[in-house]
Amino acid sequence: MTDKDDLVLDVSNVTLQYKTPQYLVTATYRVNLEVHQSDRFVLLGPSGCGKSTLLKAIGGFMEPVEGKITLHGRPVTKPGPDRMMVFQEFEQLMPWKSVLENVKFPMLASGRFKGRDAHDRALSAIDKVRLTKFTNVYPHMLSGGMKMRVAIARAMAMEPDILLMDEPFAALDALTRRKMQDELLALWEQVRFTMLFVTHSIEEAIVIGSRIMLLSPHPGRVRAELNSPGPHGDEAEISRLSKHIHDLLFGHELSAPRPAGVA
């Protein structure tokens, strides 16, 4: 194993805190994780485990109070197009730009790709997510799943060092969600991009992930890091993994006796 060479993202001992008007909230406490080239790394945990906050910090939107985040050895200090983010909300698309313009926009805005090159890359990314027919359509005319495909195409066209996905399918209906997971995996088979995927669904984590990190809530701490057989894995193995994850995340709550007088 050439562990050191293919290390993309290194998060070491990261503690994140943010302020609400009333509280200073510690979102994660001393989290360590390493994402390697072509990993499908999943952050899994219940709400309140700081997984989205951690993704924001990796995106450069907030600074850790302790520890450091490095991408290919360079410390992360501010948002940048080397870490393209895909969000859960459909509002991430610019409503005033067509599908093509939306996909081209980050390439042109960051100056990473220009002119003809950007145009061709955008077309090929749109083709990869099977939206060629909708190239010149505005986002308000697309369905939720299509909007998400545009967001994914837009992020992939940039060829970022790592793709950061913040519960991208959570706002979709169950059937579309299932389909999008398959499509994302098919894309990964083609391009082998590195991604960090946040979800609160155990099932989604097992389907999407090659490696799954479990976080415990209040504050978010690392509970375990597991390998996933992926979608083509043996069914018994998948259900065993699912149960194992369930036990790790919720087991102690179920086994612990409830204090008297608390509902």
Place this chain on the structure above:
Amino acid sequence: MNTNTMKKEALKLAARPEFERELVDASSIGAAEIPLSVLQRLQNNTGFRRGAVLVALALIWQGYAMWLNNPLLFPTFSDSVTVMVSDFINGELLGRVMTSMKVLVIGYTIGVAVAAVLTTLAVSSRLGSDVLATLTAMFNPLPAIALLPLALIWFGLGMWSLVFVLVHGVLWAIALNTNSGFRSVPETLRMSGRNYGLTGVRYVVLILIPAAFPSILTGLKIGWAFAWRTLIAAELVFGVSSRSGGLGWYIFEAREELNTSSVFAGLLTVIIIGLLVESVLFRAIEVRTVQKWGMQR
């Protein structure tokens, strides 16, 4: 026990017979899609309906004025239009309109520019936002025309007094709307923009302005209405420099000469220009931007 059996009976639904049948002959109703008649389609046309309202108003005006038969107090619609057309042809009204428009464009442009600077400061720093909030709270309720005496002291009789008053009329409405538009840009969209490494002016121009465009357009429309109103009112108080007065001055002069149909001709011109800018210019911008983008129905 009794309630239990009742529940069980309620759960068992009465079996109803199934059926299949041949389709009823629907040919008597004709084709499934019949084109609407010309009249029905016209009734669905907003422009036509509004035009009809205008025609009705003109007819009422004409009828009432003819019945009153007092041209000094209330000239007929046809007289007013005749005066308006002839004054346009002999160049008098056109000149007045041009004078007013020149002042308006200068005042409006300066107002928009200052509003742009203030709102950019407001989105980029907390102090800037406090400054803008306080200034708009102070000056927005202050009628622009109330500043005219002060403007006359500072700038004297002339165009720049009018421009000063206009800027005041335009600035706060636009700044207020633009700022609230900027504030309501979704967080995800902001993060997307910053994700591409956009900062400063590029971030404002490429992300915030288009995202807040519906509010900005509303601000521009309100600003335009304020400006137009304020300008005519200010011109009624005094002409512009020397001989060349604007549209308001035209109305004022006509009143002095008791030339009532000219007063009406001036008022009509004010209304027509207002309607044109609102329903042609701003409408065209709306169709090409916020409606096309699906940000407004």
